[in-house]
Amino acid sequence: MKLFRSRRVFLALLALAALLPLAACQREAQPAWRLNDVAGHLPDLDFRLTDDNGKPVTGADYRGKVAIMYFGYTHCPDVCPLTLTQLHVVLDRLGAPADKVRILFVSVDPARDTPAIMHTYVNAFDKRAVGLVGSQADVEALAKRYRSAFTREPDRGDGNYEVSHSSAIYIFDGKGKARLLATPSASQDDIVHDLHLLTSLEP
Structure with missing residues (x-):
């Protein structure tokens, strides 16, 4: 026994x-991520909006690509152009794997940002960027889904106004899973490093 x-x-x-x-x-x-790992903490990439060519699109249309989603607007005086410039430089530094990446710029100013305006705006920064627009309700629901927020400031009397908005950068893998979270102040080296790792996981 x-x-x-x-x-x-x-x-x-x-x-x-x-x-x-x-x-x-x-x-x-x-993977040894340098950005904030949010896997399992944020929902999958899911929306119904209109792209900058006037075509209805959903989150599923970007499956197979690493998606970098950012909420902003074309009249933004500072953080939006700076962030898009930063992402353009990051993708250029990434090299060939950047073909597997798409920047999704979601407008929080549907009253002024039409598909045509968004098309001109995002393409001025990077050809891999896609402008996305929707109704106020659709954009608010999407922002809430990812714990983001935006508020239209009072009109200055000449039809101009600013929109205060969160500046988080959301990064999804090719299956639409939320993987990483960054801020505009994140270093280019860290973003390039993590995108390189993430794109290497894609077929």
Whole structure:
């Protein structure tokens, strides 16, 4: 009986010893992200909007691409142009893998940002950028989905106004899963590093 019990303990220890290297390998296989890892904390990429060519699109239309989503507007005086410029430089530095990436610029100013205006605006920064517009309700629902926010400031009396908005940069993998979160102040090196890792996971 003691021999049987000892043999059973020995086999259990042997099995555990065999699993330990596997567990270590699995830990090592996890990407060493430099940006904020939000996998499992934010929902998949999902929306119904209109792109800057006037075509109705959904989140599913960007499956197979790493999607970088940012909420902003074309009249933004500072953070939006700076962020789009930053992302353009990042994709240029990324090189060939940038073909697997799309920038999705979602307008929080549907009253002024038409598809045509968005098309001219985003293409001035990067040809891999897509402008997305929708109704006020659609954009508010999308912003809420990703815990973002925006508020239209009072009109200055000449028809001009600003829109205060969150500046988070959301990064989704080719399956539409939320993977990373960055801010406009994130370093280009860190964004390039993580996009390189993320695009390497795509077929």
